[in-house]
Amino acid sequence: MIRFHGTTLRLIFLLCLLGLCGMARAAPPDFLVDAAWLEARLKQPKLVILEVRYFPHRYDTVGHLPGAVQVQRFKDLGDNDSAVLMRLPSRAAFQATLRRWGVDNDSTLVLYDDSRSVLASRLYFLLVYFGYDMARVKILDGGTIEWSAFNELSKERVSPKPGKVTLQPGKREMLAEWTDVHDRVVARRDPKVVLLDARPREMYSGKIIRHSVQGGHIPGARNVVSLDATDAQSQKWLGMAEVAALYKDVPKDATIITYCHDGFRSTLAWLQLRALGYRDVRFFNGGWSQWDHSLTLPVVQGDAPFDADFSL
Template structure:
């Protein structure tokens, strides 16, 4: 079944202020974790709640994980309550990177059967259209609903290891081509990609203004990459964030996709480094 994916600025403007709607501002900058909140404080969509991607959509990194492992299910269930989300809530998520960050929230919430959509064009499009912006943080009302959180679409490191023998799925890397090719690695200890992976940069899902390409165009482009059932594909990136953008784009294009290797290259490169030290 295809997932709900995008919402445009016109529709969001009509939904703002309704009691069953929660808007999450997911702006995040990997090189400066404090910048997202600073940008939010400068101005955000009215009523939007700031999301600390590094702490509220991820658990702390360890020596054995990637940079953004999934949070503990109990912790995330509590976080959903703090955001005021219940089983009837419509959630809109946005960022200023074409949905590259917001897609992680979308992927995590969609697994809890929460109706979640990403704002196409994000905050930049909202500003270009001279829509209302607020500097006031909302007084969120904590939900009494307790979600039984699970992440059935998450693929772990062991599954990637076993796949070299079983060949159950094809890996698709969402990073830029230079990082995939090991030519410009600034984040992780080893450059390159997981053996056998193919590269479809998430940025290829977007047009020049940071909006998603038409669904029909994306369908044709992705069909050139996916030769089998989409169930036979697992998506990854640097730390399990932008991989979700490819999953989002596929569903928008009418192609089912869900599975993400959350550890991604940041976890796999640690594995390679440990192996090289043991030689």
């Protein structure tokens, strides 16, 4: 039997405590920045600030960060010609939108919203998908709340000089279509695939029907509410140890497919998982809107991934 002296035990306890504190204070992802970081760079000539508000009219009525260009989350970040709202836009369409915002290949982009990074994450995902240099892209953690604490908003509408950015073809390996979900999750129950529903619990279970024809979720989907990894008051990300705890039951060696109603909460989940080191994370293009509106694909009610029909 190994015996430890009191001094040794205290040292071991101290080292363990320091280790736990280190986990709690784990550095945030390098794409998250604060208001001080942005304020120090406001005069940089290659800086482009992009605002994605939940209520877009507040760009004018409430105000925006100085120099920020307005992004309309539905019109600018989805395929306007698709029968299903918020499938991904084409490369040509999104490239034209970025150029309208004044984006060049060497621009530094700062994205922000007023919705706990949910909207900014969709824009971030699109930039990754179309091959923009992500070392040049940041998200203002806390959005308008973070900036307004010590800085004023502007009501001067910004009309940037058109940019010349050139995007790459979309990285199809980042996406899953409804056929992939039905095949691998519903029909074959592939143990190497985890389907994550990022919506609120009441929508997942079907207790509340909102933005949908039906209530419930895709058979086999687990519910992890991506907004639970953010703080409702400050609108900032929680510490990475807390984010990791939210996804503790999701294996890192699986293919993860995220979805929500219209592709905002699910891109936040995608971003959180990527920040945690998950390697194979995919976005369900069309999400619940596409699955729900088909009216023929199977739907599960309740809190469990499968119901009685799928228990055999």
